[in-house]
Amino acid sequence: MSDAMILNAEARKDVGKGASRRLRRADLVPAIIYGGEQEPVQVTMEGKAIRKALESEGFYSQILTLVVEGKNQQVILKDIQRHPAKEFAMHLDFMRVEASQAITTHVPLHFLNEEACKGVKDQGGAITHARVEVEVRCLPGNLPEFIEVDMADIELGGHVHLSDLKLPEGVELVALSLGEDHDLDVASVQATRATKDDEAAEGGEE
Template sequence: MTTVIATERSVQGSSASRRLRRAGRVPAVVYGVGTQAASIELDHNSIYHALRKEEFHSSILDLDVAGKVEKVLLRAVQWHPYKQQVLHVDFQRVNEKQSIHVKVPLHFINADVSPAVKLGNAIINHVLNELDINVLPADLPQFIEVDLSALEVGQSIHLSELKLPKGVTLPNHGNEEDPAVVTALAPLVSAEDEAEGAAE
């Protein structure tokens, strides 16, 4: 479990936030679970490095505010348009007994041994890179694996074919009932290659 250390933020407003950022701090807010939203601040370097880790975005975090620890999810991050600077962070409190709606990354495995790549030189096209799921906090997976070992050229793996971890269910995915997650596209054949093939 990752712990995020924070302190309470008493002053608010854009000028106060600018002063915080100049001092190497990041304004943040934590909300949800029937309690009032709380304004907090974080150390910039700590949160910057934490945000570089994929699992930080899809894990239940321990938020320690002046010694009081709450279970939270990272919900939003605002970055500076061109500097490597975190401007604001939103956390949401979680209730261990209530299902949460989150996005988790997809990890594609065994592409190199799939017939599509090994025999067909196919181009693997990741249609989705993350998945919306519903899950209890205790069952939240850091990622979901998509096994490509049986994928053939021209085939797709659809949402219904994924092996979901325990406790994970999928919300309605828009108009498409069973969207493709990954497809194996036949390699493009150039006119030169076609001409060579015909000559042979």
């Protein structure tokens, strides 16, 4: 697990749509922290800090540290509401995490050796990504920053399934816990139109 991102937040008492609009005009983002044995807490966060955090892949999948009135809280981002047209954050939901309690969250996939992939380099295919993240369950201390998918040996027509992924110790895929019929595609190497045309031409010559 990578070092936790640290963000500051201030507790707030004024809630509602009107209050939220006033906060956004002041470049503040309303948020809520919930979960654990504590009551939910309404907070505000600086818009500039949130915009910067949104550019980081880890903000969406890693353990975050929120500093609220001088106290650190370990959380993960559970939901983000964006403006439908401008895409900026309008509201954030954070869930508290405890070191001894397993969490369920999404982790990004990093695809390796795509240009060197056998099905692409030697057989003229193209890689199709069926998903770019997976849902995992693990203790907070075992949460990986990402999961690698090595495409080097995948041939034309080949597939990478969830069961093919190499997971860190203590991490399980939620889908696989539901049964073999949930062993979904992660990526595949498919023939391109040019490849099909070449094959058709070769067949005609024969």
